Amino acid sequence: MSKNVKLKVPFAFDDEKRLYNPHIAEKGRHYFCPACKDTVILRKGEIKAPHFAHKASETCNQETIIHRIAKQLILQVISDWKAGQIDPPILKRTCEICRKPKDQPLPDKVECAMLEYRMSDGFVVDVALMVENEPAAAIEIKVSHAVDENKAELLSVPFIELEGQKVIEDPHAFEPIHDQFLSFTCGTCKQAKTRFQVKVNQIAKQTGVELPNRYYRYGFCECWRCKREIIVFAWPKASEWDYSAPKVKPMPKTIQYRYSKTVGSNYWANTCPHCKSIQGDWHLFSEPDGPFFGIRCKENSQDAYKRDMQNIIGYAIYNGVLAES
Numbered sequence: 001m002s003k004n005v006k007l008k009v010p011f012a013f014d015d016e017k018r019l020y021n022p023h024i025a026e027k028g029r030h031y032f033c034p035a036c037k038d039t040v041i042l043r044k045g046e047i048k049a050p051h052f053a054h055k056a057s058e059t060c061n062q063e064t065i066i067h068r069i070a071k072q073l074i075l076q077v078i079s080d081w082k083a084g085q086i087d088p089p090i091l092k093r094t095c096e097i098c099r100k101p102k103d104q105p106l107p108d109k110v111e112c113a114m115l116e117y118r119m120s121d122g123f124v125v126d127v128a129l130m131v132e133n134e135p136a137a138a139i140e141i142k143v144s145h146a147v148d149e150n151k152a153e154l155l156s157v158p159f160i161e162l163e164g165q166k167v168i169e170d171p172h173a174f175e176p177i178h179d180q181f182l183s184f185t186c187g188t189c190k191q192a193k194t195r196f197q198v199k200v201n202q203i204a205k206q207t208g209v210e211l212p213n214r215y216y217r218y219g220f221c222e223c224w225r226c227k228r229e230i231i232v233f234a235w236p237k238a239s240e241w242d243y244s245a246p247k248v249k250p251m252p253k254t255i256q257y258r259y260s261k262t263v264g265s266n267y268w269a270n271t272c273p274h275c276k277s278i279q280g281d282w283h284l285f286s287e288p289d290g291p292f293f294g295i296r297c298k299e300n301s302q303d304a305y306k307r308d309m310q311n312i313i314g315y316a317i318y319n320g321v322l323a324e325s
Contacts, residue, residue, distance in 0.1 A: 007062055009033055009052035010168045011069045012040045019072055022050035035068040036060035063143045070141045070164040071115050071126050073171035078106070078113040078129075091160070092175040097189040097314040104184055106174075110136070121156045128157075137181060139174070141167065147178065158182055189314070192322045196313050199322070203229050207254075207273040215248040215300060217308045219291030219316065224283055226275040230254070232284055233270060234292045234308070236300045240281075243267035247300070289319055 011019040012031035022042060025031060031040050031052060036059050040052040054060075080086045088105040095102050110129045117128035117135060125138035138159040140147045147161050161178035185193065203220050204211050209231045211218060217234040233255055235246045245268055246255060254273050259266045262280060270279040285292045293315055295308055316322050 006053045007033075007056050007060065007065060009040050009054065009065055009069075011073065012042075012052045013037075019069065019076055022052050025050070025052070033060060033065065034072050035064040066164040066168065067126075067141055067143045070143075070162070070167035070171075073167055074127050074139060074174075075113045075115055077171045078110070081106070082110075082112060086172070089171075090173045091181070091184075092173060093179065093181075093184040095186040095189050096183040097185055097193065097310050098317060099314070100186070102184070102186040113139075119156055121154060123151055123155055125155070125157075125159065140178075142177065152178070152180070189317065191324075192317045193313055195322045195324070196316055200231060203231050207231060209252060209254055209273060212252070214302060214305055216246070216252060217292070217295065217297060217305065217312060219312045221279070221284070221291045223272040223275060223277060223279065225277040226272060228272070228274050230272050230274070230279070232279055232291060234284070234295055234297050236297045236304075238298070240285075240296070291316065 011021060011034065012025070013034055014020055015030055019034065020031060022044065025042050025044070027042060027044060031042060032038065033040050033054055036057065038054050038057070038060065040054045042050070042052055044050040077086070077089050081088050088108070091104040091106060093102055093104045094100070109131050111132070112130050114128045114130060114135075116124055116126065117138075118124050119128075119135060125135070126141045127139040128135040129137040129139065135157055137157050138155065140159055140161040141164045142161055143164040147159075158181045160174065160176040160181055162174055163177055166175060200211060200218060200220055203209075207230060211231070215235055218231055220229055220231055222228065223230050231254070233252050235248070237244075243265070245257070254271050255268055256271050257266055258269050258271065258278050260269065260278055260280065269281070270284065271277065272279060284290045285295065287293065291312060295311060297304075297308055
């Protein structure tokens with residue numbers, strides 16, 4: 001890069017190593033590039049927008065400047081927050097149940113941030129979020145290169161990746177382009193999830209059905225015949241037409257091997273504990289108001305179980321069956 005090329009420096013350090021926006025920087029004071037520590041020139045006139053600048057060099061370029069400033073801004077915002085000077089930074093998350101974008105304040109348990117922190121696994125993270133003097137999470141900054149797959153897979157703490165330029169534009173709002181933080185449930189869905197659990201526990205108690213915590217996904221609906229609320233189950237199958245027996249015992253007592261006139265053969269089906277009627281798979285899985293609409297259970301893992309249960313609750317919210325009474 002030619003040394004005559006001027007580098008744009010969005011923020012610059014003052015003598016106390018605090019970042020300054022060129023709009024509030026004062027002429028006559030010394031400011032320095034956060035990346036290479038070279039002196040920058042404050043351009044603040046009536047025609048061009050205020051900015052800092054210095055010449056390109058072998059040790060500094062636009063990418064390193066943005067990367068360094070973004071990290072420093074995060075550190076400064078978290079420091080100001082913990083000092084009680086500003087509100088907590090906001091994480092732009094997606095609720096794991098309703099899948100809507102929501103704002104989540106950075107948790108109070110975060111005590112401070114540390115730059116370029118070497119983890120016990122050997123990886124160096126751009127920003128470590130510290131809890132009880134230990135790194136609990138990390139923030140990575142992308143300018144032109146994303147976190148490599150090896151680091152993303154093996155990093156020992158959850159992390160988010162942010163666009164460096166977006167951090168500079170708004171350092172108080174963290175909008176991840178890669179989010180591996182612990183899953184997030186918004187307040188509305190937390191309340192609905194509680195109502196779902198209360199509802200199924202009540203129905204289970206009334207019908208003498210035990211609720212599982214693995215393999216058998218569960219929801220509730222009205223029996224098509226007697227119109228009473230019942231618990232129904234879904235479980236992993238090789239295909240939509242797999243009529244083989246569930247593979248985990250004990251099996252819920254309302255799953256029975258019954259003959260269906262509609263299907264024309266016997267299969268393992270949900271039944272009503274009151275009137276003993278078969279609750280057909282079409283009614284449960286394919287009708288828009290069915291409790292398992294869109295659910296295709298194929299994986300027998302705890303992660304798949306949790307994901308399917310979240311989707312079942314999410315669809316119950318969507319259908320309005322978890323409205324506050």
